[in-house]
Amino acid sequence: MGRLDGKVAIVTGGTSGIGRRTAEVFVREGASVLIAARRESEGNSLADALGKKAGFLRTDVSIEADVKAMIKCAVDRFGRLDCLFNNAGCPAPLGGIEDISLEECVSAMSVLFGGVLLGMKHVAPVMKDQGSGSIINNGSVAGLRAGYSSSMVYSAAKAAVIHLTKCVAMELGENNVRVNSISPGGIATGIFGKALGLGTEKAERTSERLKVAFKEWQPIR
Known part of the structure; x- marks a missing residue:
């Protein structure tokens, strides 16, 4: 009997790294998991390997229509949604403040911060209606102190994620929805x-x- 028997989760950025391992552990512990990511071939292969409790949906978390479809897909397929792990990431521009273009910054922020915001926005009504749920946002130690990352844009995005998490936790707590962030160190x-x-x-x-x-x-x- 697993610790997550009967639970349903979405893992964004679930085809590699932290997301992939999280999806594997969730399924091993009994959860049904929708893997959401942009890499379609890897996502389908992983879902097939994990068995009937896993599914895949190609998702770009910076696109609101994709995020809405992701939430709907999980609920339609599995009947409910207990956990959203906002994990999807992307490279962020390197260099000093004089080297960074606004276009590069906005592009990275749309995934690193915007994807988290959109995920919480569209999962909130589902979890409020259920009267329960857990949202987990992947922050970083780079969002806790300056100088940990070689990209100041990445650090700023993760700091924004951590603070937004606290704000949304205050809003959704009365609905029995938990909202937390984690701050991993350097993960290869x-x-x-x-x-x-x-x-x-x-x-x-x-x-x-x-x-x-x-x-x-x-x-x-």
């Missing part, structure tokens, strides 16, 4: 390679090499 995923302009395959290989460096940099005692 493909996002680092993609920030340097590498393709998906090379970015994933880079993440394997980063694991050694991260282990030395932030050891768990």
Whole structure:
């Protein structure tokens, strides 16, 4: 008997890294999971591997119509929605304040912050009607202090996510809906390679090499 038997969850950015592992653990613990991400081939393969409790929907979290369809798909398929993990991310522009273009900043923010905002906006009525639910937003230690990330735009986006989480938690708490953020340290995923302009395959290989460096940099005692 799993800890999540009978629960239904959505995991955005669920085809790699933290999202993929979360989807795998949720299914292992008994939940039904809708994996939402842009990489269709990887998403369908993962859903097939996880079995009948998993499904995939191609989703761009920066597009409001996609997010609305994502919430509807989960409820239509599984009958309810207990958990939304707003995890989808993207590379953010590097460099100093004089190097960053507004266009690059807005593009990154539309995923890193806008995707979280849209997810909460459209899942809120579902969970309020149920009288229960859990929203988990993926922040970062980069959103807690300056200098942790090489991208100040990424840091600013994650700080905004953390603060928005607190605001929405105050609003939805009276409806028995929990809203929390987590702030992981450096996790060796493909996002680092993609920030340097590498393709998906090379970015994933880079993440394997980063694991050694991260282990030395932030050891768990």
